[in-house]
Amino acid sequence: MRRNCNLELCLVPYSASLPSNDSGDDHQPMMEERRGSPQQNQQPQQLTIFYNGKICVSDVTEFQARSILLLATREMEERLKTPTGSDWLKTPTGSDLSSPTLQTEKYSPSTGLSMKRSLQRFLQKRKNRIQATSPY
Amino acid sequence: MTDYRLTTTTPMNLWTSDDNASVIESFMSSDLQQRLQALIEGARESWTYAIFWQSSYDYSSSASVLGWGDGYYKGEDDKSKSMAKNKASSSAAEQEHRKKVLRELNSLISGSATPATDDAIDEEVTDTEWFFLVSMTQSFVNGGGLPGQAFFNSSPIWVTGADRLVSSPCDRARQGQVFGLQTMVCIPSANGVVELGSTEVIFQSSDLINKVRVLLNLNSLEMGSWPIRARI
Numbered sequence: 001m002r003r004n005c006n007l008e009l010c011l012v013p014y015s016a017s018l019p020s021n022d023s024g025d026d027h028q029p030m031m032e033e034r035r036g037s038p039q040q041n042q043q044p045q046q047l048t049i050f051y052n053g054k055i056c057v058s059d060v061t062e063f064q065a066r067s068i069l070l071l072a073t074r075e076m077e078e079r080l081k082t083p084t085g086s087d088w089l090k091t092p093t094g095s096d097l098s099s100p101t102l103q104t105e106k107y108s109p110s111t112g113l114s115m116k117r118s119l120q121r122f123l124q125k126r127k128n129r130i131q132a133t134s135p136y
Numbered sequence: 137m138t139d140y141r142l143t144t145t146t147p148m149n150l151w152t153s154d155d156n157a158s159v160i161e162s163f164m165s166s167d168l169q170q171r172l173q174a175l176i177e178g179a180r181e182s183w184t185y186a187i188f189w190q191s192s193y194d195y196s197s198s199a200s201v202l203g204w205g206d207g208y209y210k211g212e213d214d215k216s217k218s219m220a221k222n223k224a225s226s227s228a229a230e231q232e233h234r235k236k237v238l239r240e241l242n243s244l245i246s247g248s249a250t251p252a253t254d255d256a257i258d259e260e261v262t263d264t265e266w267f268f269l270v271s272m273t274q275s276f277v278n279g280g281g282l283p284g285q286a287f288f289n290s291s292p293i294w295v296t297g298a299d300r301l302v303s304s305p306c307d308r309a310r311q312g313q314v315f316g317l318q319t320m321v322c323i324p325s326a327n328g329v330v331e332l333g334s335t336e337v338i339f340q341s342s343d344l345i346n347k348v349r350v351l352l353n354l355n356s357l358e359m360g361s362w363p364i365r366a367r368i
Contacts, residue, residue, distance in 0.1 A: 111203040
């Protein structure tokens with residue numbers, strides 16, 4: 001009979017008392033790994049990932065699990081470093097969107113200005129469109 | 137605001153003063169915005185958005201960068217929209233996140249809290265709207281990504297079909313497919329790249345590519361004859 005070892009790997013050292021359906025800004029992935037004996041490290045094991053109120057179960061090898069952890073840790077570190085950056089646009093379902101191009105953005109003043117202007121136009125136009133279809 | 141017209145009598149010092157950079161910037165941008173809008177609204181095909189990626193050079197990291205320049209979002213026509221809704225693309229949690237972000241952006245832009253009864257905020261944020269918003273934060277370094285490749289090779293890239301997008305080595309192409317796009321096009325110019333995206337399958341047309349080239353080159357024809365020393 002296999003001995004199940006539940007290993008909770010928290011990525012961020014603050015409070016682990018977050019409800020799993022919290023849809024707030026602190027996305028704290030927690031991973032639970034069920035392993036068999038140590039010799040089975042290279043065999044795919046079932047991995048359960050709790051992330052922002054969603055649960056994902058898949059089979060990964062230990063190497064893959066550690067890679068996922070490393071990527072997620074890097075992403076968390078980036079978020080903590082740039083609180084005024086673009087992390088407000090990082091969608092919870094798009095954890096695979098953390099490509100190098102998204103993480104290493106630095107905004108020149110003119111890019112920031114362009115963004116603001118485009119945002120203004122987009123929001124205004126959206127508002128106009130919605131108000132046009134619902135006159136109440 | 138003074139109306140700056142680009143005629144042969146435009147004094148040289150206008151273009152060399154850094155103080156005027158923002159004036160020049162807004163002139164150029166309104167012009168670009170109008171062109172992007174004209175392109176999308178006037179096209180035969182149904183494009184969802186047009187984005188202009190502005191090219192620049194970052195001296196501190198010695199990197200050529202394509203960053204957000206401007207964009208025009210049109211959205212899907214009603215038929216595509218109802219088809220997308222049936223697909224049940226985004227969960228309730230995802231919609232909450234998107235609406236929350238939109239609310240925050242609204243107050244950032246307007247400088248005040250959004251009134252609780254603002255209908256625009258309660259409206260569902262579609263996948264393509266979200267993709268367009270997220271795009272504003274993206275950049276492409278040294279030829280990376282679809283826009284980077286097009287710019288680096290000075291040649292248009294046209295990706296037709298969801299399966300082609302999914303299997304693209306470019307993150308942005310795959311990302312676009314996830315949010316409902318079936319066609320993505322990048323057309324480079326001297327100072328940037330025009331990107332077009334659509335939820336429909338649109339096959340390559342040299343007509344459109346030429347239209348975009350004329351659009352962008354008109355811009356540089358007017359500006360290009362003046363040596364611009366100001367860093368815009």
